[in-house]
Amino acid sequence: MYGYVGTMRTTAGNRDKVVSILLSGVEGLRAAGCHLYLVSVSGTDPDLIHVTEAWDSKEHHDNSLKLPGTRAAIATAMPLLTGEFTSQELTVVGGLGLSS
């Protein structure tokens, strides 16, 4: 299974607004091959958002970025972000709690 972990930095004070945008369309991702889409925040960095994802494959993840709902969410969030991103592609080999 394809895993993706990343962070995005928001402009000051806009973290919670971006979190809401990220979570707004998340149920729709299930049909697109998404098994996990977790949004987390840090206690030490008030403008940083962590996203952890698991997908059937990299192709499923990449295709999801073209979905109308995803594109709309990205367009809404973009002005609230500084442009500082990190990302890492992983292979999820197993564990507890992942819906199949």
Add this chain to the structure above:
Amino acid sequence: MYGYVGTMRTTAGNRDKVVSILLSGVEGLRAAGCHLYLVSVSGTDPDLIHVTEAWDSKEHHDNSLKLPGTRAAIATAMPLLTGEFTSQELTVVGGLGLSS
């Protein structure tokens, strides 16, 4: 919900052995307040293991480290690790795919 993301580096060639150790007792963590325990590997770094966890609370996570099964797994894995760890504590604010 408490989130924990971390990496550990294994000595050369021992990644898959440590992955097996990490996954061996994972079902038992559910009763200890664990909602997610994902083990992932990197395509670009052959000796690195990523762990992503979600727990009812930090206390649940900390207490799990004292469980006999967890202590045994740590003791077995330790000689196969270089000692290079990273870790980050997060607050999981929502998303898709997390068992409640």
